[in-house]
Amino acid sequence: MAIERHQSGPRMSQAVVHGNTVYLAGQVADDTSQSVAGQTRQVLAKIDALLAAAGTDKSKLLSTNIWLSDIGSFAEMNSVWDTWVSPGNTPARATVEAKLATPAFLVEIMVVAAKG
Numbered sequence: 001m002a003i004e005r006h007q008s009g010p011r012m013s014q015a016v017v018h019g020n021t022v023y024l025a026g027q028v029a030d031d032t033s034q035s036v037a038g039q040t041r042q043v044l045a046k047i048d049a050l051l052a053a054a055g056t057d058k059s060k061l062l063s064t065n066i067w068l069s070d071i072g073s074f075a076e077m078n079s080v081w082d083t084w085v086s087p088g089n090t091p092a093r094a095t096v097e098a099k100l101a102t103p104a105f106l107v108e109i110m111v112v113a114a115k116g
Contacts, residue, residue, distance in 0.1 A: 006053055015050045020115045022054040026067070032104035036073040039106045040080040051113055058084070060114040061091035067108040071097035077107055 007014035016023045027046045029039035051057050068077060074095065085091075091111065100108055 004054075006050065015054050017054050017115065021062075022051065022056055022113045022115055024050050024111050024113075026065075026108045026110040028100070028105045028108050032102075032106075036068070036070075036076045036106045037080050040077050040109075043107060043109045044080065044084045047109065047111055051111075054113075054115065056113050056115045057086075058113075059086040059089045060116075061086070061089065061111055062114055063112045064091045064093040065110045066093065066095040067098040067100060068095065069097070069100050069103070069106050071095075073106065 001019050004017040005013040005015070006017070012025050014025050014027075024047060027043045027050075029042040031042060032039065034042065048058060051060075066077065066081075068074060077095075098108075100106075
């Protein structure tokens with residue numbers, strides 16, 4: 001079975017497709033001056049674009065991992081997530097507090113989705 005890689009670099013690919021499964025790398029905001037809500041919106045837009053490029057969409061999410069730099073921002077992040085996620089198609093999900101790659105990152109999200 002072929003492996004298809006999207007936006008590959010020397011360290012990682014932003015998306016990898018194997019069979020009917022799409023694996024995304026953890027996505028972070030480009031504009032880190034934004035609040036948790038603003039960064040979450042940016043990240044979810046990036047996820048939408050990567051899923052589309054791989055031939056799927058958020059209605060096919062299987063699992064999601066969310067890392068917050070401060071778990072106190074859980075409700076703020078969820079206020080954006082809840083309006084974005086496909087009703088009736090919610091993935092298995094874990095959300096934890098973690099030290100992210102740089103203090104400017106407030107949220108990082110990684111998803112796995114089915115294709116087709």
